[in-house]
Amino acid sequence: MSAEAQIRNYILENYLFTDDQSALDSGDSFLDKGILDSTGILEVIYFLEDEFSIKVEDTEMVPENLDSVNNIVAFIGRKSQ
């Protein structure tokens, strides 16, 4: 499964309680759309560190890296380089 699909499915299952892929656009801002609050973002960080074996540094905990599926995919891509 691609990283994008993994992250999308994680958000759909755990925050939107659905498997309907149309419920989430990969560009949707989690915070603006009210999908995640700041505790939710911390849960996503926990998921990413566990699932993708990365360490998210304090300075990387910014919306530009974590606030949408697309942002996370790009962030993980940069971390894996």
Added chain:
Amino acid sequence: MQSFSERYEAEVLNFDREQAAEHICETMRELLRSKLRKRGLVVAVSGGIDSSVSAALAVRAIGPKKCFFMQLPEVDSAEDTQSRSSQLIQHLGVESTQHNIASTLEAIGCYDARDEAIKKTFPEYTDGWKNKIVIKGGIDGQVNHFMLVVQDPSGNLQEKRLDLREYLQIVAATNYKQRIRKTIEYYHADRLNYAVVGTPNRLEYDQGFFVKNGDGSADVKPIAHLYKTQVYALAKHLGLPDSICDAIPTTDTYSLPQGQDEFYFALPYQEMDKALWAHNHGATAEELAEMLGISEDQAKFVKQDIDNKRKTTHYLHAKPYLIDPIAELNL
């Protein structure tokens, strides 16, 4: 046109203290009479500014004989907060009880659950060490996250970022403190047929700095509309002892001294009051930056943090949601 700083001074700092106190007291009497239908008020006094002012207003509203105060310390309560609450009780001349909740917290597993989570971050943590949680991120535009600070018996401090699971467990465990206190407050309220006074100021109430079914639970919250700076001003106006009027706000929940701004708010309360007021009155990031003497980026992050906290803590204020309303209850 007046600047935001000038307006803040005129509208918040120079508010009419006597009128504010009288408005609160009259409203409390009216609520007791027509909504709550209770004979008096119970207040848990911590020695902090908010519970002290709430207690003094309760006494002013209905007299000392219709009030009952409680001191509810536990092992992490600071000694000076206890001596201040004793001073307040004496000053106001109200009947009171002291109930140390440490053995209840011990029995329910509060300290064990907290220490288990701390040891996952600092395995060497043991009896005699102290701890606190510190918030990071808000003013730097980062997602708010939490650092665990521990101090060994010789005074050495260490700090590490808390993993989410450990953070949630520590907070869940320490929330027992507020919830056990509230259980005791309602015991006395039920016994006396009194109502329970909740003591948040506006900053705490607006930003969700309280424990649901803990300190957030009450029948009336007399100072929830007042900025913290105004609560301090009211303390002086009501003639409370200097030790209370000058007290620095702490959470009094963790064993290391912990300011509220360390644990929850992006800035110390004086600045947070200004930020909240200015944000509520439509100040731009540029105007807030000028008011607080911080950068425009930081001001933008503070405004975002205020909005984020409102969203994150909305459920703390909410009544339980029903699937269908029960119209007959008229709630």
